[in-house]
Amino acid sequence: MTQLLLFNVTNGLIIGAFYALMALGLSLILNLSNVINFAHGGFLVIGGYLAYTITPYVGFWGALLIAPVLTAVIGLAVEGVLIRPLYGRDPLYSLLMTFGLAFIIEDGTRFIWGAQGKPVTIPPFLARPLSHELFFITGYRIFMVVTVTIAVALIFALLRYTRLGIRIRAATLDLEMVAAMGVNVRILRSLNFAAGIYLAGLAGALAAGQLGLEPTMGTGLLMPSFIAIIIGGVGSLTGTLIGGLLIGVASGVTAVFAPAASEAVMYVLMAFILLARPRGLLGEEGMMT
Amino acid sequence: MTGTLSTRKLAVLLAIWALLALAPYWMPPLGGYTALGTRVLVLALAAMSVNFLLGFTGVLSFGHAAYFGLGAYGAGFALKFLAPSTPLAIVCGMMLGGLVGAALGWVIAHRRGVYFAMVTIAIGQVFYYIAFQWSSLTGGDDGLRGFSRQPIDFGLFKLDIVSNSETFYYFVLVCFALVLAIMAFILRSPFGRTLIAIRENERRARFLGIPVDRHIWIAFSLSCFFMGFAGALYALVNNFADPRGLHYSQSGDFVMMAVMGGMRNFWGPLLGAAVFVVLQDYLSSVTVNWMSGVGALFVVIVLFFPRGLLGFVRSKSQA
């Protein structure tokens, strides 16, 4: 029993890392721009398909490096044309906009690449498990966790040590003041959005190796990201990270005792947080409006 | 605004009701069919219930389809396990949607803005998840089956709403009118006026001594009762209840109908629902890529017609 538990906790951390990656991108965009990006799952799908398309030319590693960047570029374009006009308005409109965008992306990917799922191969040396016993820890999953860790570390470093990062954090707290101090808020928001989309594209490129690549694969990952943000606390990136990992581990542990409830547990956690500590684990008061 | 309606408003009102009452006659020649009209009515009712909260109180609840879906399941359970009675089914559906909404509204009524929207989405998804997973009760992904709407016995005559599409359409129209009357009455009352005041400037309303959180909770609960009613009707239209009625994409559709028609106008959501349903029905017959069309519609409305069609018409007439 303890071995089963240990296995599932470790497995949960691996899954949680992936949730955290998705949620982080969503959180970045939410914090600065007040936009709930319903199309985040769609960008994940785009990242996966782009990786699949360019792999024959640049190989697996090249695709992993380039596809998220390409996705971020698409994100930049989308932000400039579709989302920027909505910043001053009621958040309702950006919600509806990203909602419609999600539809278009799903249909577009189906149109371009077809409804039939695409076979994605990963380098054979990664596809092997660590050992006979620890079969669920494959090289690829370790690689995923490592990639997520590096990406998260980079983002945190960016936010903490670079000028751009400091400005983004300041703007999250007080946009008006930052604008008044002469920072080009427009570019700030664009880059922030692109960073969030980069993370989604990276998640997609990673996911394609483990899941089936088809147009609807992003929709199931949106809700766990939402929940990770609510649990971790709106406005706190570290909180989102912890939220994602927590959901993953809780899911894994529940799978040992009641597998059917392993998905329900994240909703239960969310309900608990909403009732007991509504601002989230690491959220700050006043971030809720 | 005083109690008496101007002649122009009266004329518009009469025109709308005439159009609705005669729908089974003017729709088929235009390529429509009565079942389409019934569907428009039910979804319009749902959109108007959302707008009660969105357009008139200014509260962004994006997970409202949950109460719609609960209404559908409530009606289904009633018909399946309680009694083969259509009125009972409608009442049960309304109660399930309304009471759950009221309970939840109590917890979240004091939050605002984007975070509130996120929480409502997540809560809505909880119910979707329950409907999906609790398959022994709800039928899971396959939906709740094995019930159908029953003819209504008024003692003097029987209303066959089972096989006659036209009779069913009129039955739904009468229900629609009933709920609308209640909604309009509430909005015209002092309570309704304070809701609009809250929408306009919440802080000032609070300074005036209005218990804002409590009013928002009441408005939330009322709109959930209306949603439950609409959901029950939807179950009767399909003889089916399924989890997709609870999904956040359904919520998004309702909000879009309200916005597309015009949030600030009482009749806006009806127009929005009509356009949305007909467009989706038409597009999905013509092309497999209808989702892009609907998505593009969202984008266009948000960018160019944020006040909705009725808002646009009004600004044109005032310009």
Next chain:
Amino acid sequence: MATPYSSRRFDRRSVLKGAAGLGALGVASPFVIAARADTPIRIGMIDPLTGVYAAVAQNEVIGAKLAVDQINAAGGVLGRPLELLVEDSANDVGTGVQKARKLIDRDQVSFLIGDVNSGVAQAIAQVSNEKKILHIVSGGHTDSITGPDCKWNVYRVCNTTTMEANSVCSLLFKQYGKKWHFITPDYAFGHTLQKAAAVDLAKLGGTVTGNELTPLGTTDFSAYLIKAQAASPDVIVVLPQGSDMVNCLKQIVQFGLNQQIHVAGLQQELESLEAMPPEARIGIWMFEWYWKQPGIPGVDKFVADIRKVNNGKVPTARNWFGYASVHTLAGVANQQKTIDSVALAKALGNFELPPEIKLQPNKCYYRPGDHQLMTSAFVGEAQSGGAGDPEDLFRVDHVIAGDETAPPEDATGCKIQWPA
């Protein structure tokens, strides 16, 4: 927000013009339909062309369209051309029911085909039954459609879950062993499939070491596979379909589980195998129809015809379902010289599919007692590309006739009630 008012107005105006044009199109086209209403016989086909089942649904439509073209080239039905009207149910019951009413009320179809989603299929069957329209369920597998929920106007082409279980279980037992661990998708199809297999296993003397119920759309099966492995079974029986199947098998192979434990399942589809990387194409399965059947009449022509309309790809069972459904309707109508639903429904009992339609070695006919097509099960093993043929992803070992895999008519729970 400093866009000048005048330029925004211009944007709106051009958008409005475009919208008006689109609207005019919408109003005009029904008249086009009405003008052609007299001569053709219409078949309405409802399938989830968008959403998770899009790939298999679109293949059904391709098969159906091929059949319609063939029939029209041969003179149509009763001298009248056949017309196929395809509608998207988008995996949503409300939409499916609405489209069914639209096809019947507005478009005056004489026959209905659909849906891949069993839940939607049953909702549509209620409408078709109410309106007395002959309805063939091409791709929905749940047993009750030709079981307790059977209707006089509904026939089904694809296998029932019981038929599928019965076809493979004894082979799995003999070759792989007696301790089975199930991975079951948590909806009606999965439940009935697993129950049927468990019953067969018990009869053979085996044991079920566990049954993991996985929600539809599960992407990560690791938790379930950890439990499965801990139970030390002889076989892991993978029942999820579509992208769930792809994910599960991919992960099983990545974990190396297939080297510790046998992997197999019941229903498998070419669409799923094509979506997997080659190393994941393993296991013993049954197909409902397979394209590589040397020596069987009609198959090569069908393969060639489908390749022409499907980007050179080989046909799948789903293509065949659509194809067989349309040919059934045309065939029985031409045979009985009528399109009356009740007469045709009665005539379909024991109706046998001719060789160029059935495309399989065994006798293929509709059973009168439950309206189920007795179609063969193709049992064999998945392979990443047999004998150097990259399209041949399945090695067929046995083709078992439908009436050997199907339970007897009185055991299905179906009692057909004909209209007075």
